[in-house]
Amino acid sequence: MFSVLIVEDNRGDIDLLLECLDPIGAQCVIASDGPDALRHLRSPDAYQTDLVILDLNLPGMNGREVLQEIRSDAHLRLTPVIVLSHSDGPLDVAAVYRLGANCYIRKPDTLGALRKAVWQIEEFWLGLVKLPSRV
Numbered sequence: 001m002f003s004v005l006i007v008e009d010n011r012g013d014i015d016l017l018l019e020c021l022d023p024i025g026a027q028c029v030i031a032s033d034g035p036d037a038l039r040h041l042r043s044p045d046a047y048q049t050d051l052v053i054l055d056l057n058l059p060g061m062n063g064r065e066v067l068q069e070i071r072s073d074a075h076l077r078l079t080p081v082i083v084l085s086h087s088d089g090p091l092d093v094a095a096v097y098r099l100g101a102n103c104y105i106r107k108p109d110t111l112g113a114l115r116k117a118v119w120q121i122e123e124f125w126l127g128l129v130k131l132p133s134r135v
Contacts, residue, residue, distance in 0.1 A: 001025055001026075001027055002025070002026060002027065002050040002051070002126045003026070003027045003028075003029070003048065003049050003050050003051075004021060004026045004027070004028050004029070004049070004050065004051050004052075004053060005028075005029050005031060005037060005040060005041065005049045005051070005052045005053070006018075006021075006028055006029070006030050006031070006053050007031045007033075007034070007036075007037040007052060007053065007054045007055060007058065007063070007066060008030070008031075008032070008053070008055045008058075008084075009032045009033060009055065009057075009058050009059055010055070013055070013107070014030055016111060016114055017053065017084075017114075017118065018030075019111075020114055020115045020118035020119070021118060021122075024118070024119065024122045026122070029049070032058075032059075033058050033059050033060050033061060034058050034060060034061030034062070034063070034065060034066040034069075035060065035061055037052070037054075037066055038066065038069055038070075041070065041073075041076050041079070042073070042075070042076070049079055050079075050080070050125075050126060050131060051079070051080050051081075051082065051121075051125055051126065052070070052079055052080065052081045052082065053082050053084050053121075054066060054067060054081055054082065054083050054084065054101075055083075055084060055085055056083060056085040056087060056092060056096070057085070057086075057087075063083060063085070063096070064095055064096060064099060067081055067083070067096060067099045067100065067101055068099050070100075071099060071100040077100075078132040079132075080102045080103075080125055080129075080131065081100070081101050081102055081103075082101070082102060082103040082104075082105060082121060082125070083096045083101045083103070083104045083105070084105050084107055084117075085104070085105075085106065085107060086106070086107045087106070088106045092104075102125075103121075103125075105117055105121075
């Protein structure tokens with residue numbers, strides 16, 4: 001079992017991600033904006049998050065700002081962050097990598113393609129990669 005924080009404000013995208021993550025056994029928490037995501041990540045009661053899937057276009061605090069906060073927090077900085085966005089603009093891609101994103105994926109246009117992307121995320125990030133210890 002692994003835990004994923006989905007930071008997304010679009011209900012349709014949330015439902016699709018949950019539909020793709022459920023069959024692979026992910027325990028998901030949803031944050032609809034940046035401050036909610038940071039509250040969850042910093043909560044002493046929250047289980048350890050193995051992976052963050054972060055949208056860029058969020059209300060109030062955008063995904064770049066959330067990523068910057070995650071990377072500047074000593075307790076969170078090693079948490080893998082995958083940016084999943086409809087944007088494929090080179091400036092967006094370059095900006096999130098400069099801020100420390102582990103991966104940038106353009107949101108696929110079909111459910112099948114999204115499923116494949118999520119399975120690849122799970123296989124690579126939660127299967128192959130050795131993640132930091134939870135201590």
